[in-house]
Amino acid sequence: MPKLYTFLKYFFVILWACFVIAPFLWAISTSFKDFNSVTGGATYIPWLQFEPTLDGWSVLFKPGSQGGINIIGPYFNSIFVTLTASLISIVLGTLAAYALSRYTFKAGFVKNNDITFFFISQRIMPPVVLSIPFFLFLSTLGLLDSLAGLILVYIVLLMPIAVWIMVDFFNRVPKEIDETALIDGCNPFQAFFKVVLPNSVPGMLVAGLFCIIFGWIDFFFAFILTFTKVQLLPVKIVALNSSITPWWSLSAAALVSVAPLIIVAFIVERYLSKGNLSGALK
């Protein structure tokens, strides 16, 4: 019985791994193909079945004058906007979440849970509903087509995620730890910064991971709120599309754009295990 269980376990894990890895392998092999290799039926093995070429990759880095799209600028724009917005969201979100977890707020029928829900509800609305208000808002501030404008909008989009994750995290941190810090001689701010915050790093990393993912993959607002001065990676990649779909350079662009997320996920992965999240204090 245990043998069968082990067999089935590995069978499904390997099956799942293949399912996850296959698109990557496909994209990698496609990124090294040219027009003929892509359209001439399925091929898998370089040099044997098709002649690999770097054309798909070079398009990404060539300037427009040479028929490329040069993603380097948008790439760093995306990194800058995502990291800045995520960082600010985590800082503000953590403070908000700590207050919501530890203090009682009451304004009429509105209580802590309602405020938390209000934060999360920002993500419930379809983005298209927010597009016009955001456009008008940034236009009034003169921040359309600017990194600062995008950061502002992304903070609005990412903070609910940070608050949501951190409220849950703090709720699982026994309040005795704050109380102990107060008894040991901290004021509430010291208790938060010296004791609670260092213990909350796992939660913040997880919240950070989600913020980075959601910030990095956004196309909609990057497309609507920027024009020529500032471009983010997803918008730039879409510019690759033409009457003949360039599968090779799209594949290369997909790999380049997913790489930072994979690196971040690997760094944060060990904190995702339940033990690290819930047992941080007791």
Next chain:
Amino acid sequence: MAKIVLDNIAHSYDPNASNPVFALKQMSLSWADGGRYALLGPSGCGKTTMLNIMSGLVTPSHGKVFFDQSEVTRMITEERNIAQVFQFPVIYGTMTVYENLAFPLKCRQFPEDQIDKKVKEVSEILNLHNFLDNRAKGLTADQKQLISLGRGLVREDVAAILMDEPLTVIDPDLKFRLRRKLKEINDKYKTTLIYVTHDQNEAMTFADNIIVMDQGEVVQAGSPKDLFERPQTTFVGYFIGSPAMNLYECSATSENQISIGSNSFKVHTNINNTDSKDLKLGIRSEYITVESKLSDNSLEADIIEVEDFGNYKLITASFDSVKIKAKVKRELDIPSEKVILKLPAEHCCIYEDNKLI
């Protein structure tokens, strides 16, 4: 160090409700400087609320708190200079054991050399000296609790050390040693210790004074001997002692005599003035003796079972369809079916409406 006085304290967690529920009903209580107290009572009786009021984690909805002459009712926790240890270990997981123990002193800006000396001294007492450089997170539950305890002990000048069932997670042998250690610390530094527990043995062996609470009220405060011999309420009689006090509904037949069913007993309490319907006789199983023949204050009971606890035997018997428990020496020969039990008059407590007369 200070005398702590709770003056007409009461607390409700929702005082503005139309019919507020009081976790702590109105009471006044004082804790002498350097005393060793146990706060005993079942779960949910208000013990922790009382501790939190003293430490400032909870501001009482009614009444005042004094440390010596100065009122501290609204003083914030960190200014009260009180130490509190919770039921479950609370450690600062990102710090080492040394840093954990030094934390309360660092927060209060003690000089480094004094911190070092005190941390080493306390770590020796608690057997933590070999782990000082270890991360606190990786230790066992009882070691973690020792750290919590240690953080309470590093400060000598605290007004009191409040302990909320601190030894729950610690194994019995270490528990015993720690209790003794706490007593030593109390003797040495004259620090007021207030120890919350629901374990009467822990309370009896630890404290000079025991405060028994039930449903948000202090039902009796006194020495272990007082609580054992003269429980002020049937609750205390039932709660303190193992087995619980034998309690029987009875009726007064004359000034110093009561009857339980067909049996009558002399008592040393004057019950002439009582007109209550709710009269009870209470007697500790330790004071009931086995006799060879019927005499005054004795009764014949049918034995239900005799349990041998090694150092004593516990007889469970019945008379007039009520059960009686007697704790007797294990060498005593006990008849197999019927036994004559004597209830000495001087140890019979009479309760009117569950309160001792």
